[in-house]
Amino acid sequence: xxxxxxxxxxGAGGDEAGLFAADLYRMYRRFAESRGWKVRExxxxxxxxxxxxxxxxxxxxxxxxxxxxxxxxxxxxxxVPKTEKGGRIHTSTATVAVLPEVPPTSVEINPNDLRVExxxxxxxxxxxxxxxxxxxxxxxxxxxTIVSCQDERSQFQNRERALAVLRSKLFQxxxxxxxxxxxxxxxxxxxxxxxxxxxxTFNFPQDRITDHRYGVSVGKxxxxxxxxxxxxxRKIAKSQKNK
Numbered sequence: 001x002x003x004x005x006x007x008x009x010x011g012a013g014g015d016e017a018g019l020f021a022a023d024l025y026r027m028y029r030r031f032a033e034s035r036g037w038k039v040r041e042x043x044x045x046x047x048x049x050x051x052x053x054x055x056x057x058x059x060x061x062x063x064x065x066x067x068x069x070x071x072x073x074x075x076x077x078x079x080v081p082k083t084e085k086g087g088r089i090h091t092s093t094a095t096v097a098v099l100p101e102v103p104p105t106s107v108e109i110n111p112n113d114l115r116v117e118x119x120x121x122x123x124x125x126x127x128x129x130x131x132x133x134x135x136x137x138x139x140x141x142x143x144x145t146i147v148s149c150q151d152e153r154s155q156f157q158n159r160e161r162a163l164a165v166l167r168s169k170l171f172q173x174x175x176x177x178x179x180x181x182x183x184x185x186x187x188x189x190x191x192x193x194x195x196x197x198x199x200x201t202f203n204f205p206q207d208r209i210t211d212h213r214y215g216v217s218v219g220k221x222x223x224x225x226x227x228x229x230x231x232x233x234r235k236i237a238k239s240q241k242n243k
Contacts, residue, residue, distance in 0.1 A: 001060060002064050002066075003059060003061075003065070004058070004059055004064055005042075005056065005058055005099040005101070006058075006059055007097040007098075008021050008028075009053070009054040010047070010094055011092065013077075013092025013093060014092075015047065015048065016081045017092040018046075018047045018048065018052055020077045021051075021055070022051060022052040024075060025052060028068075029227070030226060031230075033227070034227055034228075035062075038061060039058070040057060042057055042058065042150070042151050042162075042165060043055070043148045043149055069098060072097050073199030074093050074199060075093065075094050075096055075198070075199065075201075076200065077091070077093070077094075077204070078090070079203075079204035099169060100172075101164070106167070107171050109140070109166065109170070114139065115138070117139075118155055119133055120133050120134075133155070134150070134153060135158055136148065136155055136162050140170065143170070145170065147162045147166045149161040199212060204221060207219050207220070209232060211236060216232070216235050216239050218231055
């Protein structure tokens with residue numbers, strides 16, 4: 001059994017971006033539950049009813065790392081928001097990061113580089129749910145990386161969970177730095193090319209999801225948003241085999 005840390009953040013688009021982030025989180029949760037995977041939410045920051053600014057959760061289950069590893073990137077949605085009276089299509093974004101579980105021995109963290117703060121855990125909607133400050137926020141001072149966890153009942157457990165997320169983030173940073181150095185050498189040899197940030201577009205009026213990396217498009221957008229992500233993942237896998 002493997003596990004990953006899923007982090008979703010609202011991007012450009014105001015409230016609609018927050019609603020899209022919530023929709024993506026629900027999609028991944030339902031997909032995980034349909035496969036019998038376990039989902040443990042670490043932290044959630046809401047911007048209103050049904051609106052998520054950011055959410056971090058662990059997804060554990062057979063093939064979870066393999067099936068979710070291509071989900072990282074900018075996801076774009078084109079649809080008419082429920083609050084739009086004129087019927088105009090809005091474009092919003094949300095970012096998805098799928099971080100691998102990293103053993104403690106893989107990333108060395110100096111305790112002197114950490115600032116650990118305790119705070120009261122809050123439930124959905126922002127209300128405090130505990131009188132004792134058990135939630136933990138950890139700041140990695142050299143990089144400015146901040147992670148928090150409020151899922152567990154004790155401050156110690158939340159601290160350990162937060163450190164696990166921090167290790168994954170720092171590990172990803174290390175990988176990006178190595179890749180950046182390789183990319184720089186490559187650019188020196190073959191020149192530059194424009195990089196498009198978005199990896200996937202959810203077009204509701206046309207009932208179509210397009211993965212721009214693989215040139216794959218599928219319909220049944222409502223089914224996929226309700227957790228039937230296999231419809232898209234199978235087509236992506238097939239396109240990779242044909243290359």
